[in-house]
Amino acid sequence: MTGDPTAVETRRYVRAVGRHRVIWFIAALALLAGVCVASVAVGSALLPPSTVWDALTSYNGSIDHITVRDVRVPRxxxxxxxxxxxxxxxxxxxxxxxxxxxxxxxxxxxxxxxxxxxxxxxxxxxxxxxxxxxxxxxxxxxxxxxxxxxxxxxxxxxxxxxxxxxxxxxxxxxxxxxxxxxxxxxxxxxxxxxxxxxxxxxxxxxxxxxxxxxxxxxxxxxxxxxxxxxxxxxxxxxxxxxxxxxxxxxxxxxxxxxxxxxxxxxxxxxxxxxxxxxxxxxxxxxxxxxxxxxxxxxxxxxxxxxxxxxxxxxxxxxxxxxxxxxxxxxxxxxxxxxxxxxxxx
The missing domain is CATH 1.10.3470.10 (ABC transporter involved in vitamin B12 uptake, BtuC)
Known part of the structure; x- marks a missing residue:
């Protein structure tokens, strides 16, 4: 039995809406991650991504690393x-x-x-x-x-x-x-x-x-x-x-x-x-x-x-x-x- 066609179509629609919401939510999370990276990199001193990464993973106490770790990350x-x-x-x-x-x-x-x-x-x-x-x-x-x-x-x-x-x-x-x-x-x-x-x-x-x-x-x-x-x-x-x-x-x-x-x-x-x-x-x-x-x-x-x-x-x-x-x-x-x-x- 295939069931009520209307009910089948409703279930398909609900699943499609659910997938649509999940996909857009993942995209929003990715966009938020990108904005966070930009927030850490952009300021009065524009820092390249490599410097930001080094400040987060290999902190050495330099001015750039202090700016990233102690100012921009908390901000x-x-x-x-x-x-x-x-x-x-x-x-x-x-x-x-x-x-x-x-x-x-x-x-x-x-x-x-x-x-x-x-x-x-x-x-x-x-x-x-x-x-x-x-x-x-x-x-x-x-x-x-x-x-x-x-x-x-x-x-x-x-x-x-x-x-x-x-x-x-x-x-x-x-x-x-x-x-x-x-x-x-x-x-x-x-x-x-x-x-x-x-x-x-x-x-x-x-x-x-x-x-x-x-x-x-x-x-x-x-x-x-x-x-x-x-x-x-x-x-x-x-x-x-x-x-x-x-x-x-x-x-x-x-x-x-x-x-x-x-x-x-x-x-x-x-x-x-x-x-x-x-x-x-x-x-x-x-x-x-x-x-x-x-x-x-x-x-x-x-x-x-x-x-x-x-x-x-x-x-x-x-x-x-x-x-x-x-x-x-x-x-x-x-x-x-x-x-x-x-x-x-």
């Missing part, structure tokens, strides 16, 4: 973790809120973390990532709870539109307060001046290792809850009907979001646009399955962030532009192109 590692964190955080925010415009930056999570760090710098004299990462996490939590609570007070409870409007308003408030603190006490903020615009350069030693547990924990929670997010996209009632614990899924997504955004903001400052654009871009290949969207976002986020960082190193070479300035310049045209496509609409 690239931070870029990978921050990019993955922001990309997945954007996918989570859009899935949990069922709002395609949702973004950690738009909904105030990044701005809340930034304000908490600014308060720590202004009043506690904090200077190290190990000191203010806890403030960044706390600021992310307070911002998320505050925006959700304000949005819930309107008729009908929390809606995607109301959540976005409240988030945009609170983001402006948080950013204004952070800017005011830096203007009132500019000397105190001098050593975190570039952090305020978003940067992965000149981070304190050990930054990559310190944020790694938070990013890994956030990514793990996102992957664990990704299957439930598919049901949540159909509405709370449908999700409950298929056995999904809606509140548990939402809380898990929020905890993952806080870990990812708090760690990324503490390490690199408030970098915008990555969380908004990356999920839209990867859906062209991953479709609407949140399991694949999250996996692709974890790879595509670092590709965008490191590419922007490389462009920032070259555009004013041998000087640099910070990555927080470059990401909107690269991301905005791509997002405009994406939203014009019929498949995305």
């Amino acid at each position: 690239t590692a931070i870029g990978v973790m921050v990019g993955a964190g922001l990309g997945v955080a954007g996918a989570l925010m859009q899935a949990v809120s069922r709002n395609p415009l949702a973004d950690p930056g738009i909904l105030g999570v990044n701005a809340g973390a930034g304000l908490a760090v600014a308060l720590g710098v202004a009043y506690l004299g904090l200077t190290q990532i190990s000191e203010f990462i806890w403030l960044a996490l706390l600021g992310s939590v307070i911002a998320a709870v505050l925006v959700t609570a304000i949005a819930a007070r309107g008729p009908g409870g929390v809606t995607p539109l109301r959540l976005t409007l409240v988030g945009v308003a609170m983001t402006a408030v948080f950013n204004g307060m952070s800017m005011s603190l830096s203007l009132v006490n500019p000397a105190r903020f001098e050593h975190v001046r570039f952090w305020g615009v978003g940067t992965i350069a000149d981070r304190p030693p050990g930054t990559a290792g310190f944020i790694a547990p938070f990013v890994i924990a956030g990514l793990a929670l996102a992957v664990i809850g990704s299957r439930s997010l598919n049901a949540l996209a159909l509405g709370d009632d449908v999700a409950r009907g298929v056995g999904v614990r809606v509140r548990t899924t939402q809380v898990m997504g929020l905890v993952s979001l806080v870990l990812l955004c708090g760690a990324a903001t503490a390490a690199a400052g408030p970098i915008a646009f990555v969380g908004l654009m990356i999920p839209h871009a990867v859906r062209l290949v991953a479709g609407v399955d949140q399991r694949w969207v999250i996996l692709y976002s974890a790879v595509a986020g670092p590709i965008l962030l490191l590419s922007a960082d490389i462009v920032g190193r070259l555009v004013l070479w041998p000087a640099e532009l910070q990555v927080g300035v470059i990401t909107p310049l690269i991301g905005a045209p791509i997002l405009i192109w994406l939203v014009r496509r019929k498949a995305v609409r």
Whole structure:
């Protein structure tokens, strides 16, 4: 028996889609590896691949080897973790809120973390990532709870539109307060001046290792809850009907979001646009399955962030532009192109 022709064709289609996603995911991993190599090789001093390889395998303490091992490798590692964190955080925010415009930056999570760090710098004299990462996490939590609570007070409870409007308003408030603190006490903020615009350069030693547990924990929670997010996209009632614990899924997504955004903001400052654009871009290949969207976002986020960082190193070479300035310049045209496509609409 050959079975139902429709069922056979459906199975073939599902297998073809699965192969398509796997092939593109492998290609994305290869592209990420290439961008990491370029990130290590490109800078104020352009190093050939042989020098980079020797610095990683046969370290001799020369200036070039110190540049690779102690400056560019940690910078690239931070870029990978921050990019993955922001990309997945954007996918989570859009899935949990069922709002395609949702973004950690738009909904105030990044701005809340930034304000908490600014308060720590202004009043506690904090200077190290190990000191203010806890403030960044706390600021992310307070911002998320505050925006959700304000949005819930309107008729009908929390809606995607109301959540976005409240988030945009609170983001402006948080950013204004952070800017005011830096203007009132500019000397105190001098050593975190570039952090305020978003940067992965000149981070304190050990930054990559310190944020790694938070990013890994956030990514793990996102992957664990990704299957439930598919049901949540159909509405709370449908999700409950298929056995999904809606509140548990939402809380898990929020905890993952806080870990990812708090760690990324503490390490690199408030970098915008990555969380908004990356999920839209990867859906062209991953479709609407949140399991694949999250996996692709974890790879595509670092590709965008490191590419922007490389462009920032070259555009004013041998000087640099910070990555927080470059990401909107690269991301905005791509997002405009994406939203014009019929498949995305």
